Amino acid sequence: MEILMAILIGIMIMCAVYLILSKSLLKIIIGTVLLSHGVHLLLLTMGGLPKGEEAPPLLGEHSVNGYVDPLPQALILTAIVISFGVTAFFLVLAYRAYQELGTEDMESMRENEDYVA
Incomplete structure (x- = not known):
């Protein structure tokens, strides 16, 4: 498995890198979302997948031979919440940039002379 x-x-990471290197702002955002999902799966896999019967994440009164480590699951849950917030920020930023500049192409945004500091 x-x-x-x-x-x-x-x-997933290969597709994410391809999308992040594109010229479209929305493709870059989708690439970052895909990259974060790939990292979440990587953390879950590194934490160990249960073999055979599903093992409980916590030990009870009776000793259990195998159990699933809850730490990677907690880290992934935290990372999902953070990536949701970052994705929402990126989408608002892209919408605002489209409103101001009228394009979502990264090269066209760089060539716009009106907003150069």
């Missing part, structure tokens, strides 16, 4: 996840993570 880890091999399949590694291949999926590699494909």
Whole structure:
């Protein structure tokens, strides 16, 4: 299962890098979202996938042979919330840039002489 996840993570990060290197602002935002999802899957896979029966994340009164480490899950949950906030900020920033400049092409934004400091 880890091999399949590694291949999926590699494909997601490869697509994210391709989108981030494009000229369109919306493609760059989608690339950053895809990159964050790939990193979330990477953290989850590095935390260890349960084998066989689903193991409980916490130990009870009776000793359990195997359990899932809850720390990667907590880190991923925190990272999802942070990436949602960053994505919302990027979308508002892109909308405002489109309103001011009238384009979403990065090269056209660089060539605009009116907003150069």
